[in-house]
Amino acid sequence: MFCYQCEQTTRGTACTTQGACGKTPDTAALQDLLVHAAQGISQYAHRLGKMGIRRNAADAFTLDALFTTVTNVNFDPDRLEGLLRNAAALRDTLRADYAQACAAAGQAPEALSGPATWEPAPDLAGLVAQGQAVGIDTRIAALGADLAGLQELVVYGLKGAAAYACHARLLGREDESVYAFVQEALTALAEDEPSVDALLSLSLRTGAMSVTVLALLDGANTGAYGHPVPTPVLMGHVRGKAILVSGHDLKDLEELLKQTEGTGINVYTHGEMLPAHGYPELKKYAHLVGHYGGAWQRQRSEFDAFPGAILMTTNCIQQPAPGYADRIFTSGLVAWPGVTHIADHDYAPVIQAALAADGFTDESPVRHHLAGFHHDAVLGVADKVIEAVKGGAIRHFTLIGGCDGAEGARSYYTDMAVALPQDTVVLTLGCGKFRVIDQDLGTVAGLPRLLDMGQCNDSYSAVKVALALSEAFGVGVNDLPLSLVISWYEQKAVAVLLALLHLGVKNIRLGPKLPAFVTPAVLKVLVEHYNIMPIGTVEDDLKAMGLAA
Structure with missing residues (x-):
């Protein structure tokens, strides 16, 4: 077993005996094999797509396969085995479709290799062995940690975006360009000679697709349930x-x-x-x-x-x-x-x-949290916000959000929220909000200082507000009085991070520790281009943000 796709991986390097999430070595191998199988499906679906042929079954299965392997989703070997056998059958159908399409077009089909040729083992133990053979450690041994890590950066971005796209699809919102890119990217990972430049480019393209997906999901949620209100x-x-x-x-x-x-x-x-x-x-x-x-x-x-x-x-x-x-x-x-x-x-x-079940036999003390500061609600008072900034009542915005986790080091995010000056607005989203929502931060310029913008699925809200403020003040996003202090845990956070990098957002503080799949050499590139940095102490980070008392 070798898994380093989440932030809480053992010793910050990789889980090699059992996942910190509870994933067993067998489950890990089956999940690795499912990603491999999705690549094989994509090799044919991508080529069919270039010929103007889309297969809904391939589009849906590719997203489901990727989402299934996100941290803390599917731990059931029997369910995973069923998905793998369905993957092989679907791949065979696509292979026949591709051959037929090529014959109709008067061209010879390409002879594909790699995941496109995978045949499932006859039993579960055999599938586990196949998964172990295509695991991350195998690619690290073949390609080195830098290239394998960059491949995983793309894969994890795809997994996160697939999760968001699955949510949107359930509400009837789809975008063919998303399916086409996911299959193109999985094909590239299966077939192309990897290089640092090519994989970094693919990572940023994954970020661009993630922006599309986040907007798609935002439209799906608000189209079905209305715009959230405080x-x-x-x-x-x-x-x-x-x-x-x-x-x-x-x-x-x-x-x-x-x-x-x-x-x-x-x-x-x-x-x-x-x-x-x-x-x-x-x-x-x-x-x-x-x-x-x-x-x-x-x-x-x-x-x-x-x-x-x-x-x-x-x-x-x-x-x-x-x-x-x-x-x-x-x-x-x-x-x-x-x-x-x-x-x-x-x-x-x-x-x-x-x-x-018994149900509750009493009532808890009354305490409320004000939720619902979606981009529509925030931008509805944009004039008031802009006036407060220009008048000096609001000095800064700090986004403290992302994923939560078990480490004590995540108390940093609570301490940061409490330490921020009273003329700052704190934006939060994702389950990272639970590090700050118990704090009474009061108000500023007649607005709550804490604005809860929703789920990690609602990251588009923060992006949309930042872009609107950027336009209103006539400056670039990186020139706004805005700091991003992000906690991450799993692959949806990777998709959001790549989306922010695609948009050119710099100076992101990320913690509580940096991803294990981002090697020092790759981190150097990200620092040079985007000034990504790990969180430090609250005191030092406030000084660096110009917000020290």
Whole structure:
């Protein structure tokens, strides 16, 4: 096993015996093989696409395969085996389609190699062995750490963008250019002679595609549920039967709300589902009563204490503790061995489990968090913000957001928010928000100093606000009074980072530690071009940002 795709990888280098996420060596190998299989599918789909032929099955499967291998999504070897066998069958269909298209065009088909020729082993053990043979450590041995790391930078950006594109597709929003690029990039990784320059270029193109995907998802969410509005959210519970929804998927939440209406069951969000309360078409459900708990890494204790059923809709699942293993359910691409999976939005088992559980017998102290500062809401008061900046009431904006994680070093983000001067506005998004939302930062120029802009899925909101302010002040994004202090954990954060680099954003502080797949040589290039830097101490970073007291 060799996995370094997340920030909490063992000793900051790689997980080699078991994943910090709980992933076993067998699961890791099957996931590596699934990416390999997606490359084989892409080799044919890319060529068909250049001939003007798109296959919906290939487009959907490629995204699903990549999303499946994102950290904390699918830990079930049986489900992974099924995906791999489906991949081989789909690849064979595409191979026949390609041969037929070439014959119709009067040209000879290319003889493809590499992933395009992979044939699945007859049993699970054989598939695991095949996955081990195409793992990252094999490529590091063949290509060196720099080239292999750059390949993984592209792969992780593709995985993150695929996750966002899957969310958009569930809401009926797709873009053929996204499918075409993902398949082109996977083909390039499978076939091209790798070089530092070519892979850096492909990374930035992945960032450009990520911007497209983030905008697509933003349109999908707002098109389905309206533009979020600032909304006070109960951070606690009320009496009654309960279901907790974690992950990111708004469609799953909507369908659950429909099916639980009138049942007497209260629905709570968890983790990155908190921003759902700001969407008009979701907040209209009276039994969406509040938010329970914090970020994903606290789920084992929080889920154990929750007296109802739990639905995990997307990535961030951890190994269920015995206390709730019989009342947690997965949906979509999420899977854990032995956990009941919900298909086709049929939540009857979840509802039954909630009714059978005790539910809350008391009410928690009343505390609210103001969510819903989507780009539409922020830009709705843009004139007031711009006037406050020009008048000196607001000196600076600091984005403190991204992913959360378990390390104590992440207290840096809380300390930074508290230490910022009173004439600064703090923007936050992603589950990194849970490091700052318990702090009372007060107001500035009649506005809350803390503006919660949503999920990591809503990163486009921050981008759109930054671009709008840039245009309003007539300066480049890097000349704005804006600092980005980002926490990262998994591959969706990589997609967002590449999107920011594509947009030319510089001076990003990244932590709590830099990615293990970015070698010193590659980091040197990123520093030279974008001045990416690791977080330091709060005191030193405030001085560097010109915000020291």
